[in-house]
Amino acid sequence: MENTYAIQMKHVTKRFGKVVANDDVSLDIKRGEILSLLGENGSGKTTLMNMLAGIYFPDEGEILVGGNPVTIASPKDAFDCGIGMIHQHFKLVDIFTAAENIVLGLEEPGKLDLKAAAARITEICQKYGFVIDPNKKVYNMSVSEKQTVEIVKVLYRGADILILDEPTAVLTPQETDRLFDVMRNMKADGKAMVIITHKLNEVMDVSDRVAVLRKGRYIGDVATRDTNPQKLTDMMVGHAVTLNIDRPLVEPRHLRLEVQDLTVLTPDGVKALDHVSFQAFGGEILGIAGISGSGQKELLESIAGLRATEPGSHVIYHPPAPDEPIAGQHVPVDRSGEELLGKTPRQIHSIGVSMAFVPEDRLGMGLVGSMGMTDNMMLKTYRAGKGPLLDRKSPRALAEQVKAELDVLTPSLNTPVRRLSGGNVQKVLVGREIAQNPSVLMTAYAVRGLDINTSYTIYNLLTAEKCKGVAVLYVGEDLDVLLELCDRILVLCGGQVSGVVDARTTTKEEVGLLMTRFRKEAAQA
Amino acid sequence: MMDQLIRLLQSSICFGTVIMYGAIGEILTEKSGNLNLGVPGIMYLGGISGLAASFFYEFNNPNPSAIVCLLVSFLAAFAASALGGLLYSFLTITLRANQNVTGLTLTIFGGGVANFFGGSLNTMAGGVGQISVAATSAAYRATIPALSGLGLPGKLFFSYGFMVYLAIVVAVVLHWFLNHTRQGLNLRAVGENPATADAAGINVIRNKYLATCIGAGISGMGGLYYTMDYIKGTWASDGTIESLGWLAVALVIFATWRSVNAIWGSYLFGFLFWAYLIIPNLGRKDIELFKMLPYLVTIAVLIFISLRKKRENHPPASLGLSYFREER
Numbered sequence: 065m066e067n068t069y070a071i072q073m074k075h076v077t078k079r080f081g082k083v084v085a086n087d088d089v090s091l092d093i094k095r096g097e098i099l100s101l102l103g104e105n106g107s108g109k110t111t112l113m114n115m116l117a118g119i120y121f122p123d124e125g126e127i128l129v130g131g132n133p134v135t136i137a138s139p140k141d142a143f144d145c146g147i148g149m150i151h152q153h154f155k156l157v158d159i160f161t162a163a164e165n166i167v168l169g170l171e172e173p174g175k176l177d178l179k180a181a182a183a184r185i186t187e188i189c190q191k192y193g194f195v196i197d198p199n200k201k202v203y204n205m206s207v208s209e210k211q212t213v214e215i216v217k218v219l220y221r222g223a224d225i226l227i228l229d230e231p232t233a234v235l236t237p238q239e240t241d242r243l244f245d246v247m248r249n250m251k252a253d254g255k256a257m258v259i260i261t262h263k264l265n266e267v268m269d270v271s272d273r274v275a276v277l278r279k280g281r282y283i284g285d286v287a288t289r290d291t292n293p294q295k296l297t298d299m300m301v302g303h304a305v306t307l308n309i310d311r312p313l314v315e316p317r318h319l320r321l322e323v324q325d326l327t328v329l330t331p332d333g334v335k336a337l338d339h340v341s342f343q344a345f346g347g348e349i350l351g352i353a354g355i356s357g358s359g360q361k362e363l364l365e366s367i368a369g370l371r372a373t374e375p376g377s378h379v380i381y382h383p384p385a386p387d388e389p390i391a392g393q394h395v396p397v398d399r400s401g402e403e404l405l406g407k408t409p410r411q412i413h414s415i416g417v418s419m420a421f422v423p424e425d426r427l428g429m430g431l432v433g434s435m436g437m438t439d440n441m442m443l444k445t446y447r448a449g450k451g452p453l454l455d456r457k458s459p460r461a462l463a464e465q466v467k468a469e470l471d472v473l474t475p476s477l478n479t480p481v482r483r484l485s486g487g488n489v490q491k492v493l494v495g496r497e498i499a500q501n502p503s504v505l506m507t508a509y510a511v512r513g514l515d516i517n518t519s520y521t522i523y524n525l526l527t528a529e530k531c532k533g534v535a536v537l538y539v540g541e542d543l544d545v546l547l548e549l550c551d552r553i554l555v556l557c558g559g560q561v562s563g564v565v566d567a568r569t570t571t572k573e574e575v576g577l578l579m580t581r582f583r584k585e586a587a588q589a
Numbered sequence: 590m591m592d593q594l595i596r597l598l599q600s601s602i603c604f605g606t607v608i609m610y611g612a613i614g615e616i617l618t619e620k621s622g623n624l625n626l627g628v629p630g631i632m633y634l635g636g637i638s639g640l641a642a643s644f645f646y647e648f649n650n651p652n653p654s655a656i657v658c659l660l661v662s663f664l665a666a667f668a669a670s671a672l673g674g675l676l677y678s679f680l681t682i683t684l685r686a687n688q689n690v691t692g693l694t695l696t697i698f699g700g701g702v703a704n705f706f707g708g709s710l711n712t713m714a715g716g717v718g719q720i721s722v723a724a725t726s727a728a729y730r731a732t733i734p735a736l737s738g739l740g741l742p743g744k745l746f747f748s749y750g751f752m753v754y755l756a757i758v759v760a761v762v763l764h765w766f767l768n769h770t771r772q773g774l775n776l777r778a779v780g781e782n783p784a785t786a787d788a789a790g791i792n793v794i795r796n797k798y799l800a801t802c803i804g805a806g807i808s809g810m811g812g813l814y815y816t817m818d819y820i821k822g823t824w825a826s827d828g829t830i831e832s833l834g835w836l837a838v839a840l841v842i843f844a845t846w847r848s849v850n851a852i853w854g855s856y857l858f859g860f861l862f863w864a865y866l867i868i869p870n871l872g873r874k875d876i877e878l879f880k881m882l883p884y885l886v887t888i889a890v891l892i893f894i895s896l897r898k899k900r901e902n903h904p905p906a907s908l909g910l911s912y913f914r915e916e917r
Contacts, residue, residue, distance in 0.1 A: 159901060
């Protein structure tokens with residue numbers, strides 16, 4: 065009997081502790097089709113697919129491959145069913161070559177013959193249009209090359225069902241196009257493919273059918289040609305998202321932070337920041353735009369006291385006026401302006417300058433992965449209180465408050481934060497910084513990797529801080545958000561300020577031009 | 590002077606063989622990501638069980654056969670050491686106990702067990718220092734007269750018991766296994782990145798268990814060689830095995846986790862340890878200073894490797910970490 069279904073998942077449920085990651089999900093995957101699995105962060109997309117890849121085992125429900133019920137208890141079982149998954153975090157051994165990684169774990173008869181393997185890899189690459197050197201070590205590879213190795217790895221094992229977990233998150237637009245071409249080639253070859261994503265344009269671009277998950281539940285599927293991004297968004301979030309970010313104008317605004325001629329060198333002696341000067345006011349969100357690596361990180365770290373600066377640099381802090389609601393929360397300083405440079409990070413923090421930096425791996429800076437929410441809250445407050453014993457009550461209350469206000473999904477306050485999904489980790493981080501009642505709040509990439517709803521929660525939190533009279537510095541990647549959220553935008557380019565614009569009147573084109581201004585001038589010169 | 594030099598080289602090779610076994614076994618273990626600091630304890634276990642097995646065999650047989658002597662002591666030593674490895678594996682792999690603590694505990698345990706039974710054997714044999722397994726020891730130290738009588742090359746290359754050559758063979762075979770076989774590739778992947786190995790369908794747990802137990806068995810051979818050949822079938826509760834065990838752990842680093850490097854590395858350690866033999870007029874305290882040389886060399890190698898930053902010379906990436914599939 066000809067069975068067009070590659071995989072059928074029936075009534076699958078998976079729980080982690082008390083959190084239900086997938087609740088009674090039934091999903092079909094067809095041959096010769098690219099299926100998009102769409103959903104917000106933490107909606108259970110990756111968990112669902114991990115059950116097909118043998119990483120997790122479902123608590124309830126059954127899985128049929130080619131019409132036959134199967135038990136997938138390990139990644140090996142998945143291979144035997146012809147299922148190959150390309151994980152978001154690559155599973156490659158760094159010190160092995162591409163060929164060694166690809167043949168890893170295979171049980172073929174005969175001795176290990178890497179030359180024959182390399183020949184077969186080249187053959188696969190030619191068939192689908194990849195480019196890869198089988199003898200290159202993985203630690204010398206770019207992200208895109210590593211991803212290619214992952215895909216060739218599953219093809220080499222003869223997989224005809226491929227699952228790609230957010231494959232484009234790490235790729236440039238050109239690399240993404242190349243990947244999509246390869247996927248179309250594989251589809252033409254009769255393979256079934258699942259692409260996990262939350263980028264709607266990619267869904268529309270590459271897939272034939274879209275299945276939507278929301279909070280672990282299966283919402284439904286539609287053919288891509290019968291839908292549009294607006295409809296998909298509605299399915300994904302459950303209710304229409306207001307696309308306008310609320311941006312009240314706060315009057316009056318007081319000068320809070322004055323940065324003058326801030327110059328910072330990298331360890332190699334290159335200027336990471338070159339005479340950067342600007343002013344930040346209480347009651348406004350100052351956006352900081354720029355191509356990644358233009359000095360954003362160095363700027364925030366210098367203000368927070370984490371980085372050595374060159375002589376002649378100044379960061380002057382002006383405390384809130386006594387009649388402002390946020391006044392009197394912090395260590396009193398010189399009313400005519402206090403120099404922050406030369407102070408320790410702890411001193412600067414006690415003055416009221418907070419930083420919430422969300423690095424690429426989310427946990428690297430600010431939170432301790434193996435500690436629970438309460439203990440992470442305590443990282444900022446453990447010095448408070450009298451006597452040698454820790455005060456655990458107030459951080460616990462704070463954790464409760466952050467959990468309730470920001471809707472953090474966690475089995476308990478003591479669950480290690482690294483077990484939470486990425487979005488929830490970020491909520492904990494940003495929530496804690498806001499709870500310090502700062503007078504200057506610096507955030508970098510606060511919404512990195514977050515879905516639309518959670519992003520809005522964070523935007524609203526920042527705006528609420530602004531209305532209290534806090535000076536907010538928002539380093540962002542998405543220009544559309546910067547234009548809608550901020551009052552003014554400072555554009556950095558190659559460590560220099562290439563312009564400060566009014567976010568209410570500027571255009572995306574203008575900011576984009578400023579971001580690349582110095583490069584173009586250099587090219588012309 | 591020539592005689593002195595030859596004696597020094599012979600001592601270096603005998604000394605080196607003890608730690609070479611320890612190091613080769615530990616290299617196999619560490620390639621699976623298990624940092625077993627119980628090497629000294631495992632060498633103790635190997636030494637005492639080999640000795641005990643041959644003692645009871647010789648005790649009950651007036652005319653012991655050399656082959657049986659070799660077999661019982663060899664098998665007993667390997668089995669006891671592998672059991673030590675199994676204990677370590679169960680604690681660290683299945684129960685995910687801390688590897689450092691478990692290894693150090695195993696060292697203390699092995700030393701205690703071995704010295705307890707060593708003392709008992711001495712008592713049974715008639716008093717302190719009385720135990721002797723002459724027949725077994727002779728079998729271990731047997732040489733081929735046609736070769737060992739060849740003058741200078743005979744003295745230098747053929748004057749040792751079979752275990753000296755076996756160590757070299759094991760080192761070469763292990764190198765070949767790790768770098769040119771499918772199982773070797775899989776095992777290295779387990780030590781580098783168990784999550785990746787798991788996703789590739791490799792049984793991480795089985796690989797770790799096997800590598801750790803067989804590795805411990807090989808390490809235990811160092812203790813067997815020490816009791817049977819190096820101190821000629823006796824038992825001394827002076828803690829020498831433990832210090833040799835630590836030297837074996839140092840040798841693993843010195844060899845940058847490559848078993849063929851452990852061959853010349855172990856002889857070099859032996860040479861440095863015994864170098865005082867050819868330096869005239871040394872006092873007792875000077876000798877002790879010279880015995881520190883192998884450790885100094887290891888520190889120098891660590892500094893050198895860290896400076897060069899070549900990825901291939903680094904320890905297995907997940908060394909010392911336990912693996913749990915559903916952990917993120």
